[in-house]
Amino acid sequence: MATITLQHLNFNYDGQAPLFDDVALHLDTSWHLGLVGRNGRGKTTLMRLLQQQLDYTGQIHVPVALTYFPQPLPDPSQLTLYALQAANDFEQWQLVREMTLMGLDPDLLWRPYQALSGGEQTKVRLALLFTNTEAFALIDEPTNHLDHASRQAVAAYLKQKSGFIVISHDRDFLDAICDHTLALERQKISLYQGNYSVYAQAKAQQDAQEQAEDQKLRKDIERLKHTAAQKNQWSQSRERDKYGDRHVKGSGAINNTGFIGARAARVMQKRKNLEHRMDRELAAKEALLQNVETVAPLVINTVCDHHPVYVHADQFQLSYADQPLFAPVSFDVTPGDRVALVGPNGIGKSSLLQALHQRFTGSSQGILSHPALKFSWLAQQTRLSGAISDFAAAHHLDYQALLNNLKKLGLARTSFTTPIEHLSMGQQKKVALAAALVTPANLCVWDEPLNFLDLDNQDQLAKSILSSKPTLLFVEHDQAFIDRVATKVITLTPAK
Template sequence: MGVIEIKNLTFGYDSQGHNLFTDANLVIDTKWKLGLIGRNGRGKTTLMKLLQGQLPHEGKIFHQLQFTYFPQPVTDPSQLTYYVLQGQGEFEDWQIQRELNLLKVDPDILWRPFDSLSGGEQTKVLLALLFVEDASYPLIDEPTNHLDILGRKQVADYLRNKRQGFILISHDRSFVDEVVDHILSIEKSQLVLYQGNFSVYEEQKNMRDRYEVEQNEKLKKEIGRLKQTAAEKAEWSRGREKDKYGKANVKGSGAVYDTGFIGARAARVMKKSKNLERRLEGQIAEKEELLQDMEYIDPLKINYQPSHHKLLLKVTDLVLSFDGKPLFKPVSFEIQQGERIAIAGANGAGKSSIIRYLQGNFTGEATGEILRPNQVATSYVRQNYEDNRGTLPEFAESHGLSYQDLLNNLKKLGFERTVFQNPIEQMSMGQRKRVELAKSLATPAELYIWDEPLNYLDVFNQEQLETMILAAQPTMLVVEHDKTFLEKVATQVITLEAPE
């Protein structure tokens, strides 16, 4: 297709008070399958909008492309899916059916109302529309949010086998790893391009970071030495200035000094000292400009209280049902202290229903046995946290939490200071998710029960959570679709099976 050329791009939102991009330069080959990586709030979706010409900016963006963007807005989800897609773009019936087949979706889905489809089915039909013809260039923003593990694998296979290039934003590291051949990382002060998938990016970035840490340490030592030398020279010159007045004015000493000579000598010394000080300041400034603007990720803290109970939860032959229809085959498992049990299964298999049942919020029928000691302190991360409201100090007080602990973890999760004063209900979904997570981390607990904790979190946050969990070894029950996260933190995976 050609290239996208970015020259001297500068852009920032007035409300943030700083630029997301400053004099950024980049050339993107549109044949690449490019993964766009960066912390939340660094400008990934903003860059997509800039490419589409939706935001005013300084600098130039050159291309001759027709962009198509995912997720496309659906104005009337009550329509049949076929007509929803027709309202989004032009296609022949055979084209859309071909793409749905490649995505392992029955084309009959086109004749169902769009709002009757599951989140994963909606994702797949909207993705199919991006690729009905080769003329457009897809911009794909977070396609995995509503996909289970199987759905993510199907979509990853679909995108990997496409001949045309695209730009993809996703926080699922294993998904990105399977799909892309280049990574564009939005880092603190620059755009950095890597050739390869996410694993190659991580390896190269870690090497680069280690080198920059070493160089920073050398520069900091040199800057410290220069500053010490400058301070010593300044003190010495002040001492010489005192010579002009000190001894000459000692009463009763009987000594006679040539104050003119002393003054001239002090002036010469002071001039040399000032010149030296200016040279040292110049050298310090040059060294400080060389310091790399490193991406430091602070470790999170969890208020884990190891229990005196060895067994914290025992589930025997549990079956949850709606209107007499079971969601899954009978399931049994135990959670011993220090274990992290993950529940896996397809969308709709009943994973979150088990979490709701343990919370006492399940509205269907249940059979089987649940055994857990009395008064085990439990902390939750919920999928639905719409009831989190008020300012952060009010929120901390209402939940009996340390406001400082809540605030510290929010800062480490990348919360911007400008957001701290906002009521929670006015925050973005990503910010509200961080509040829910920070609340759970600050809650003193023996058992943590987390339902899809990684939704809306960037890859840096995910790595923070993994590092914290492996260090603290808390007892956990987790529902999550992210393969990399489960491989790193889960001690056992329980897969729910569909009833016969």
């Protein structure tokens, strides 16, 4: 197979620190390569560089045609087939072939693309990606919006393909499909033969070794400082002995000054040697822990309310074009509940949240009610723009509290002045999430909060929820996250 080659690659966005500094890589196009790293480390940027969409210095040689997911669609209001044909050149039978391999109903092609669920949109665009069987695929976050069954179906589908690079923050998904892993860490890029678990194990061992070495160096440096201070104190006292008593009759100081001075000089030299050794130890310590990731707990601005029930649903049902999305459902959300709304892709989970927000455009039956509450909304897809300071002012958010959570989420200070639309999708999601966290709220209503978040941030968010205990109604497809934070699960089932 062909090899993608990068030599002396350098790239940075204007006003920001370099993302890539003299990078050299050789990537075989037969690999199923997982591209991993914290948000903002340059994963999507690397894919854009491979596609020659950004200016850089160095050399990038790509000997094959490339296809990219997610493809931009000029008119998502069209029927799915026509919307996809406007984005790429293919025959209908080629798309149907890929949809069938993925277990996807070809009838979706005759529904408006924008009427499909997020998971259905993801799958048809993945099918579009592989209509060109000769191209090498670059796949950016394919598991967003996919339920567990769909992730398994997509994983089985991708395992059949010849080669690709995939960005994902779902470790189980990466383990299922990848045979190589490229990790963009804080100060280096590492290539591993194996899936995500192979990388994670090697990274954990390296971090543990560096932390142990760091502790040892800390102790050595403290010991050397103490010894150096003692020797400095002794040499200074000898200097006083040498000159301080020379006029005292019978002291003998004058006769002993040569011996005292020579000994003090030896001690002084030992102290200088200790200082040089400390400098070497400190330099060695600075080289450690550069790639160890640390996260701090987030602040969730929860506000108590006197109402005993925040959301009441009684035989509630939504319909779109006279087709019920799910069977009638009844539930209550009371203060302190963390309610997960689950069900397969396309069943109407996001639509129910939209109905709560009075943004659903279809029809409804039954009762869905709530008292006058302060809500924290987090949409499934974020489209933010402008400066972060302007965004905070427009939404009446505490700017410093917003920046504080953004720092804890790992957004670099240099990104605070970057227009939001120029940030990576993961960084944009962090802005939306930080805004939801600092919004004073009785009830948090979050639609797929883990989308685009790296694994460290996912764990950070779960720990913060468990600590702050907000009242929460949320949609999420990550079962481990649901098991960890939900106090109640509401399952939507297909309408009869």
